[in-house]
Amino acid sequence: MRHLIRGVSALALSTALLGSAALAQDDEESVTLYRVFVGDHKDPKVTAFDLSKPEKRWTFDTVGQNKLYSVNEGASVVAVQSDNDAVNFINSCISLHSHGDHSDIEIADPSAVEKALTGPRPFHVIDHDGKVVINFDKGGYNEIVDAHELTDGEIESTRLKQARAHHGFAAPVGIGWVTTVASDAPVEGDSAPTRVGLRAVTEDGTPTGNVASCTGIHGEAFSGAFLAAGCKEGILTVTASADGPVTKMLTYPSDLPSGETTGTLLGARSMQVFLGNYGAKGLVVVDPADEPNFRYIELPFRRIDFALDPANARFGYVLTEDGSLHQIDVLDGKLAKSAKVTEPYSMDGHWNDPRPRIAMAGDEVVMSDPNAGLVRRISKSELKEVGTIKVEGKPYNIAVAGGSGKVHEHADGEAHDHAGHDHAHSHGDPQIYKGYFEDSQVKDRPLSDYAGDWQSVYPYLKDGTLDPVWKHKAEKGTSSVEDIRAEYEVGYKTDVNRITIEGDAVTFYKDGKPSKGTYAYDGKEILTYKKGNRGVRFIFKKTDGDAGAPQFIQFSDHGIAPNKADHYHLYWGDDRAALLNEVTNWPTYYPSSLKADEIVSEMKAH
Numbered sequence: 001m002r003h004l005i006r007g008v009s010a011l012a013l014s015t016a017l018l019g020s021a022a023l024a025q026d027d028e029e030s031v032t033l034y035r036v037f038v039g040d041h042k043d044p045k046v047t048a049f050d051l052s053k054p055e056k057r058w059t060f061d062t063v064g065q066n067k068l069y070s071v072n073e074g075a076s077v078v079a080v081q082s083d084n085d086a087v088n089f090i091n092s093c094i095s096l097h098s099h100g101d102h103s104d105i106e107i108a109d110p111s112a113v114e115k116a117l118t119g120p121r122p123f124h125v126i127d128h129d130g131k132v133v134i135n136f137d138k139g140g141y142n143e144i145v146d147a148h149e150l151t152d153g154e155i156e157s158t159r160l161k162q163a164r165a166h167h168g169f170a171a172p173v174g175i176g177w178v179t180t181v182a183s184d185a186p187v188e189g190d191s192a193p194t195r196v197g198l199r200a201v202t203e204d205g206t207p208t209g210n211v212a213s214c215t216g217i218h219g220e221a222f223s224g225a226f227l228a229a230g231c232k233e234g235i236l237t238v239t240a241s242a243d244g245p246v247t248k249m250l251t252y253p254s255d256l257p258s259g260e261t262t263g264t265l266l267g268a269r270s271m272q273v274f275l276g277n278y279g280a281k282g283l284v285v286v287d288p289a290d291e292p293n294f295r296y297i298e299l300p301f302r303r304i305d306f307a308l309d310p311a312n313a314r315f316g317y318v319l320t321e322d323g324s325l326h327q328i329d330v331l332d333g334k335l336a337k338s339a340k341v342t343e344p345y346s347m348d349g350h351w352n353d354p355r356p357r358i359a360m361a362g363d364e365v366v367m368s369d370p371n372a373g374l375v376r377r378i379s380k381s382e383l384k385e386v387g388t389i390k391v392e393g394k395p396y397n398i399a400v401a402g403g404s405g406k407v408h409e410h411a412d413g414e415a416h417d418h419a420g421h422d423h424a425h426s427h428g429d430p431q432i433y434k435g436y437f438e439d440s441q442v443k444d445r446p447l448s449d450y451a452g453d454w455q456s457v458y459p460y461l462k463d464g465t466l467d468p469v470w471k472h473k474a475e476k477g478t479s480s481v482e483d484i485r486a487e488y489e490v491g492y493k494t495d496v497n498r499i500t501i502e503g504d505a506v507t508f509y510k511d512g513k514p515s516k517g518t519y520a521y522d523g524k525e526i527l528t529y530k531k532g533n534r535g536v537r538f539i540f541k542k543t544d545g546d547a548g549a550p551q552f553i554q555f556s557d558h559g560i561a562p563n564k565a566d567h568y569h570l571y572w573g574d575d576r577a578a579l580l581n582e583v584t585n586w587p588t589y590y591p592s593s594l595k596a597d598e599i600v601s602e603m604k605a606h
Helices: 147-151 430-434 458-462 467-476 481-492 576-580 596-605
Strands: 012-015 030-040 045-050 053-061 067-071 076-081 086-091 094-098 103-107 122-128 131-136 141-146 157-161 170-173 176-182 195-201 207-213 218-223 226-230 234-239 246-251 265-267 274-277 282-286 294-298 303-308 315-320 324-329 334-340 358-361 364-369 374-379 385-390 395-406 452-456 496-502 505-510 513-528 534-545 552-556 568-573 588-591
Touching: 030 067, 030 103, 030 358, 030 364, 067 122, 067 395, 076 122, 076 131, 076 147, 086 147, 094 395, 122 170, 122 218, 131 147, 131 170, 141 147, 195 234, 207 246, 218 274, 226 265, 226 274, 265 303, 274 303, 282 303, 303 358, 315 358, 358 395, 364 395, 374 395, 458 481, 458 596, 467 481, 467 596, 513 552, 513 576, 534 576, 552 576, 568 576
Parallel strands: 103 395, 218 265
Antiparallel strands: 012 053, 030 045, 030 395, 045 053, 067 076, 076 086, 094 103, 122 131, 131 141, 141 157, 170 176, 176 195, 195 207, 218 226, 226 234, 234 246, 265 274, 274 282, 282 294, 303 315, 315 324, 324 334, 358 364, 364 374, 374 385, 452 496, 452 588, 496 505, 505 513, 513 534, 534 552, 552 568, 568 588
16 A cells, blocks of 8 residues: 655655565675666656566655656656656665775665655756756746755755746756756747757856857756757857856757757766767767767667666667667767567657657666556667566656665674775775885786776865865864865866776866877886875876877875775876976876765765
8 A cells, every 4th residue: 555755745655565675696795786767657656666576566656747867876766747846756775885996785675755846847857966956947947956965865955046937957067057048038828938048157046157059958968077958050068167167069060961959968977978869860979079079870760769878888779669779889870789679659649648768777778668568678788678577557757776786784784884884995904005014015006906987076175075074184183174175275186177097098088178098007116205104106108199198197096006996196297207206286086986975975084
């Protein structure tokens, strides 16, 4: 039976079977779990189940048809009911915590957040930089929800006001915000005003810049250093700067089919690229930094839905109205393979008619099939059906949360508290971490110790996110908060906000533009600091690559022997010896998968 939860809306949870969350174990420590949330086309409800044990169900009652968004790395699901002026939130209760060399996973039964948001016609949802932003099309504002508080079951929202109500969006970009802008021209009846562009604003909506023209702006996504949005004339990109958001229009080239536009965009997470629609029978791969910016992919039939694979950014998947699923090779800009996976669903008729939707779940594409009353499980590599799950009603919109990680157990059998984790596993011998070791302990290290996608922490210093760290350090030592922050201001300062390392290739992202080089090991140097403690620089020399990539890079991560780094300080330049004398500026990088509050926790634990 269903038990209604008191709140603004009637969001409810029922459990079809009793028991704890189902786990699919790879071994005694590693767990892989994907939890699927399905909105019904007609009935106001969301059904959830784990792919590994779909017979166990949770049902969340809402007030209308739900468009589902997985946000905050899958920690929460946003259920937008546009026609019923309501937004509900469900916590997936699957939490992933990255530690560089591995992730921890915590699992519990999903739970409804009691409080809901209501307002005139909520629609677009932005999930970025720890903020969940919902545009209320007929209210003329966006509600900004803190994603981390949402995970704790709390909703404390602030409001970004727009000059005129319209079907648009707002998003954080660096230290600023942007919002879509509607025309001032009068409209008849209940018609929506024309959208004309994008403007930089403060978090409350106060304009800070001019309107960047983007006719009919619609569809938005983040990838790497860029926000991108579709326009009648091209793709508008936005990057952060010290002076606020910077826009640039990428005009559609003449070799694209004329008369078409992009109105939906998806952003890759592990490389800087977007995939967008382009007319009813086309897709376009968008490189926001390098030419050619556009590569067109023609589809054999009209598109129903498409998705990018977060686990392998090279590939995306698109379902067409003939019932075929196609694998897209994003790097080559072409269809790689195709297979029939369901009966045809014509794109004629109303845009909201029941048609399949797809989402990624590890090695599978999961697809709702409304007419069959199924969720289909399809191998993403073979495009073959590997199972079906019967879902009552007409399964329609779909979202997925989950992943893989290690479950840590205490002696009492309870999963460990991540916030109380002592981090000893990450840093090994505490004396070595502090810089006290013997020369004989120092060993050569491979570049693979630093492999991954890394983010600079300097923006977090600038926006105040790291202020609790300085306070924590001041309480433990003799320096003031102001002095500590000043030291780290010099130490962390950099204009390279992202670095990716794969194999022998290192790519530096400055103002969103990549510079790539290949590097070979060039030895190690032991340095002695003023306090008497020591550190080791592991040095790599460029063997090939872009002119903008430095000749030498030197890693320092408090380690002295082969071990996967969970963060590092990086020194770079063209003079190997001069770099060894640099001890005041040490740009610092943490995994891009870590959220701001997780970085703060890691720093305070040192």
